[in-house]
Amino acid sequence: MGITWQQPYGNSETITAYKILIQQSNGQFSESLAACDGSQEATIAALACNVPMSTLTAAPYNLAQNALVVVRAAALNSIGWSDLSL
Numbered sequence: 116m117g118i119t120w121q122q123p124y125g126n127s128e129t130i131t132a133y134k135i136l137i138q139q140s141n142g143q144f145s146e147s148l149a150a151c152d153g154s155q156e157a158t159i160a161a162l163a164c165n166v167p168m169s170t171l172t173a174a175p176y177n178l179a180q181n182a183l184v185v186v187r188a189a190a191l192n193s194i195g196w197s198d199l200s201l
Contacts, residue, residue: 116171118151119163120188120200128192133159136199137166138185140177147176153188 118135133153136144151164158164171178178184187199 116166116168116184117163118166118184118186120186122162123190123197126192126194128194130159130190130192132191134189134191134196134199135164136187136189137171137176138187139175140179140182144187145175 118137120133120135122130131154134146135151135153136146137151138144147166147170150166150170152158153164168180170176171182171184172180187201189199190197
């Protein structure tokens with residue numbers, strides 16, 4: 116599944132990483148660094164990553180096929196982490 120986001124305003128500072136959180140079936144959010152590592156240059160440049168459906172249907176996500184995938188993102192620059200998107 117493709118996950119994309121828009122680059123937020125960085126207060127004139129370069130964004131150096133993203134934290135991409137995916138909602139689990141129990142409502143909690145967690146990262147899948149193996150599938151969507153927001154510290155990788157390619158992910159930062161693309162503003163996107165691909166998370167296999169097999170990752171989303173397995174623990175800890177346990178999402179059903181055709182379930183809505185809810186994602187929150189935060190950006191890091193020299194000022195610190197942004198708030199998570201809603």
